[in-house]
Amino acid sequence: MARAATTSDAFNAVAEPRRRDILNYLAMQERSVSDIVDAMEMEQPSVSKHLKVLKDVGLVEVRREGRQMLYKVNAMAIRPLHEWTSTFERLWKHQLLRIKERAEAKNEEKK
Amino acid sequence: MARAATTSDAFNAVAEPRRRDILNYLAMQERSVSDIVDAMEMEQPSVSKHLKVLKDVGLVEVRREGRQMLYKVNAMAIRPLHEWTSTFERLWKHQLLRIKERAEAKNEEKK
DNA sequence: AATATACATTCCTATATGGGAATATGTAAA
DNA sequence: TTTACATATTCCCATATAGGAATGTATATT
Numbered sequence: 001m002a003r004a005a006t007t008s009d010a011f012n013a014v015a016e017p018r019r020r021d022i023l024n025y026l027a028m029q030e031r032s033v034s035d036i037v038d039a040m041e042m043e044q045p046s047v048s049k050h051l052k053v054l055k056d057v058g059l060v061e062v063r064r065e066g067r068q069m070l071y072k073v074n075a076m077a078i079r080p081l082h083e084w085t086s087t088f089e090r091l092w093k094h095q096l097l098r099i100k101e102r103a104e105a106k107n108e109e110k111k
Numbered sequence: 112m113a114r115a116a117t118t119s120d121a122f123n124a125v126a127e128p129r130r131r132d133i134l135n136y137l138a139m140q141e142r143s144v145s146d147i148v149d150a151m152e153m154e155q156p157s158v159s160k161h162l163k164v165l166k167d168v169g170l171v172e173v174r175r176e177g178r179q180m181l182y183k184v185n186a187m188a189i190r191p192l193h194e195w196t197s198t199f200e201r202l203w204k205h206q207l208l209r210i211k212e213r214a215e216a217k218n219e220e221k222k
Numbered sequence: 223a224a225t226a227t228a229c230a231t232t233c234c235t236a237t238a239t240g241g242g243a244a245t246a247t248g249t250a251a252a
Numbered sequence: 253t254t255t256a257c258a259t260a261t262t263c264c265c266a267t268a269t270a271g272g273a274a275t276g277t278a279t280a281t282t
Contacts, residue, residue: 001235001236001237001269001270001271001272002235002236002237002238002239002268002269002270002271003114003117003126003127003237003238003239003268003269003270004126004127004128004238004270005237005238005239006114006238006239006240011125011126011128011131012126014122015114015115015122015123015126016114016115016239016240017115017122018240020122020195023199024198027198027199027202032258032259033258033259033260034257034258034259042241043241043242043243044258044259044260045241045242045243045244045259045260045261046240046241046242047259048259048260048261049240049241049260049261050240051259051260052260052261064248064249066249066250066258067248067249067250067257067258067259068249068258068259069258069259069260073199073202075199075200075202075203075205075206076203076206076207078196078199078203079196079203081192081196082193082196082197082199082200084131085189085190085192085193085196086193087135087138088134088138088184088186088189088193089186089193091138091184091186092186092187092189092190094186095186095187096187112239112240112241112242112265112266112267113238113239113240113241113265113266113267113268113269114238114239114240114267114268114269115240115268116267116268116269117268117269117270127269127270129270143228143229144228144229144230145227145228145229153271154271154272154273155228155229155230156229156230156231156271156272156273156274157270157271157272158229159229159230159231160230160231160270160271161270162229162230163230163231175278175279177228177279177280178227178228178229178278178279178280179227179228179229179279180228180229180230
């Protein structure tokens with residue numbers, strides 16, 4: 001079997017750094033494709049293809065305005081990623097605490 | 112160009128659902144490969160290969176104990192994902208607020 | 223030393239890219 | 253109705269899987 005499709009879920013879709021760049025850019029406000037092309041410095045077909053992937057997994061929404069297509073983020077679709085990573089938050093906080101404790105113990109030694 | 116390697120970063124590594132399953136399992140405690148094989152109901156070579164990807168991006172750490180290799184999560188490596196998703200938190204909270212407001216307005220109508 | 227156990231690695235293959243180039247589609251302007 | 257503009261789609265190809273099968277390697281047991 002090959003790798004799962006980029007359109008299979010949000011996890012696969014955001015694995016591509018350019019798509020995260022696009023989402024970051026759209027986080028500020030709704031934008032046209034050509035705005036994105038200019039900002040990202042990518043070829044227009046590439047941008048359109050990335051936008052298609054993002055749309056397929058529900059990470060962006062589109063509406064037409066004249067000749068332009070205006071894209072915006074659908075933040076709700078990012079929530080599952082946030083929630084999955086949150087389940088590990090307790091672990092890394094604990095890890096950070098231990099690092100801090102060690103640093104303090106080392107400091108105590110010096111005295 | 113093809114898709115970026117699964118070992119290029121944590122985003123690509125966790126795109127694969129089986130690897131997230133493994134991380135979820137390891138979140139509870141350090142485990143041997145055969146423990147993982149049993150729990151995940153996957154073939155041992157598959158598990159070993161997924162573990163290699165996770166290790167390459169720093170998502171897990173290993174130590175040997177006799178014949179066994181004990182793997183554990185390195186939660187710190189998940190933080191970048193958490194932080195990236197957090198930048199959209201404001202947006203979905205705003206979205207949820209609007210949904211709530213609409214529901215209340217609709218309720219008001221009924222009266 | 224021989225054998226068993228626990229993992230890792232290699233080889234194979236179907237599949238899904240992402241980018242570049244070219245082209246198609248849809249809408250507005252002249 | 254041409255023409256221009258904005259975006260989407262198609263074709264091509266090098267590349268990287270993920271899983272299955274087979275094999276290699278390290279450590280412990282007998």
